[in-house]
Amino acid sequence: MMRFYLQKIGFYLAALWAALTINFVLPRLMPGNPVDIMLARLSARGSVAPEARRAIELMLGMDTDQSIVGQYVAYLGNVARGDFGVSVTVFPQTVADTIADTLPWTIALMGIATVISFVLGVVLGQFAGWKRGSWLDKLIPVTTMFQSVPYFWLALVLLYLFGSVWQVFPLNGGYDVYETTPGWNGEFIASAIYYGTLPALTIVLSSVAGWMLGMRNMMVSTLSEDYVVTAEAKGLHPRRIMTTYAARNAILPSLAGFAISLGFIVAGSIVAEQVFSYPGIGMTLLSAVQNNDYALMQGIFLVITLSVLGANLLVDLLYSLIDPRTRARA
Incomplete structure (x- = not known):
């Protein structure tokens, strides 16, 4: 081991x-x-x-x-x-300080939204595969419609409906710059959650269908395996069969995809932050490209690389705990 x-x-x-x-x-x-x-x-x-x-x-x-x-x-x-030089875009601030200021915004928005969509999609897909033909199973084509729509178009539609027509959420920004002061206080955190709700909702709607469909198909395939049939013949409780025998094996491909999604949280934030004018690292990378700020681009690319490698390493180790056969093959 x-x-x-x-x-x-x-x-x-x-x-x-x-x-x-x-x-x-x-x-x-x-x-x-x-x-x-x-x-x-x-x-x-x-x-x-x-x-x-x-x-x-x-x-x-x-x-x-x-x-x-x-x-x-x-x-x-x-x-x-940790010295990446000085940024041309926000001179004389260093690249490390610029990344430290913007990266938490992206992680908070994209990270939480990605985890929510993964957990929600896996849980719903598990039940949809277990109860084939149910109303939840028939809901999957509706959810895939949101995934097939271009992300930026869905973001603009939601921004128009909930930000302009009904004015439920703000149109842009990461927090109320006039009424709150950044810091670990309840007023600022509440404002950041309020401003980040609509971008997070867009991410969840556009990605939950993929997790749900993948988990559902794997559940259907796993339920026909011999070990599941044997568990049913033994008279085990259906919930135990669904979670311990079927879902545990069906989730393995989704975990691999989740690792990639976690790694590309930073890289995938560019479109979302551009549409919602969100003050994250995606907007910073766009500004760096527009200003030929090579030092800042180099620092952000390194953060993206580390996030991808770190996420894949973490899930590889977790994969070996869920499926011991991977260690045996290694």
Whole structure:
């Protein structure tokens, strides 16, 4: 068992090194230069001394006097210390501080909504597969309609209905900037929940059908297995058969998909935050791309990579606990 875990951790460490290397190479292959962008911004406010270019290169981690190998080694050292440079978009704030300010918003919105949609879809799919032909089973085509609709279109429709026509929820923002002060206080938390309800509802409506349909189909397939038939022949309680024998095995493919969904919470937040003007990391990434802020893009891409790898590693380990056969094959 220890060998299995060491193999998994070693594989993900190798994947992390490869991702760090790609993250280092890609910004240097893109057109444009963040140093020139920063000099252009500074020159608009007045004359810039010749020494400013060298200072900005060092500040942004673009030391052209170093070889590419030296830059790579320095990059790995900076990443290990959590130093991703200075953001051009929100200068003079560091990339680490910018990510720290925006990432909690995305995790709170996308993370909670993804977990809710997964749990709701799995539970409903379990009962739909157990009671085939019931009203819940017949509800699945209706839920898949929301999944087939483009996400941004569904978000705009809900925003128009509940934000403009009936004015139940606000049209944009993450909290009431006029009446509340950010912090761990009840007034701010209540405001953040209120502003995040409509974006979260959009995410749940657009994704719950996929989990529900997948779990339902796996339940139907699992119920015909020999071990389920044997459990029924033994006279075990139907609820125990449904949860312990059928659902435990039917949920395995959904867990793998859930790992991917958790990992792409950060990457998948761009459209949602753009439509609802939500102050998360997706909006920050969009601003970084528009401003050629390579340092900020590099930091956000690294966060996305770490979230994907971390989520997959966590579910791989959880998978081995639910299905011991995976350890035996390893």
